[in-house]
Amino acid sequence: MARRSLVVEVADELLDRIIAGEFAPGDPVPGELDLAERHEVSRMTVREAIKTLTAQNILRVERGRGTFVNPINHWSSLHAVLRATNEGADARNSAVQLIELRRMLETGASELAAARITDEELSELGVIVDEMRDAHAAGDVGRFVEADLAFHDVVLRASGNPFVAVLLEPLSQVLAERRSETSAVPEIQEHAIEMHAAICAALKSRDSEAARTAMDAHMQQTLDDLRRYILAQ
The missing domain is CATH 1.10.10.10 (Winged helix-like DNA-binding domain superfamily/Winged helix DNA-binding domain)
Structure with a gap:
């Protein structure tokens, strides 16, 4: 052998x-x-x-x-698909495809989280949004990305479905790299803060449809910003 x-x-x-x-x-x-x-x-x-x-x-x-x-x-x-899409000639299209995948998973996770999220998790989300605002004001991209990723981790955890987090976990490194690229644009940070605050408010209302809609709007804004500020360059 x-x-x-x-x-x-x-x-x-x-x-x-x-x-x-x-x-x-x-x-x-x-x-x-x-x-x-x-x-x-x-x-x-x-x-x-x-x-x-x-x-x-x-x-x-x-x-x-x-x-x-x-x-x-x-x-x-x-693993092979991630290597191909992140390193290959089609890496720009893969950025769009990654958002499409997140959209499918995270809108559903938000819908579930609205009915299951705890008061402690809601409080944690509020703190994270404040951290994003502070990082934006300070021009600290690394800190902003860390807070952004943490926000989505809380939502996935709050969904109460462990399979969602397991599916997204292998993408964590790629997500962090992509967030570092997009979050370097101040306008994208401003949009992200606004969208995360809207998601937080929807979850706080315990309205599943509103939470799903808010996350979907965030994914659409992310896609629009990617095309306008990154892919168009």
Whole structure:
């Protein structure tokens, strides 16, 4: 059996080449012999690396024809998709797609949270919005991003559904990086403060529909700001 470290090394480099666009969806990847020579490993090691990427639906093996790259929407590895969308040529579109995902999950989480949020969590949200205002006034982007992320964490926790937070947790690093980029724009910070305050008020009213609407408006504003201040540049 090939050593696991070598298998991972070969699989990761092949994935890097796919992400970089060297092999597009539908393209064949090099054969076992070529990959073995490139990495100076055995063909068994290459075979295991191909199996790893095939199990994640990144590659598909067609008997008698070869091994081919699948479109990214076929991939079943969240880690690989994150790498492709964050590092690949389509990174700008992925920023929009990430907001679309957040919109689907966080509007529903807000709706649930309105009926389940505790007084302590409401108080925590109020403190966080004040922290965002202070950070904005001080021009402290890092502090603003930290407060922004903390606000959404509280809402997800208040939804009472652990699966929502689990689904978003792997995206935390990407979200933090994207927030740092967008939150560097003062106008975006101002919009975020206004929207977070509206969400807080809706949750305080215990009105599920109002909470869902407020979060949806926040996601739309985030998308509009991304397109206007970041992607248009």
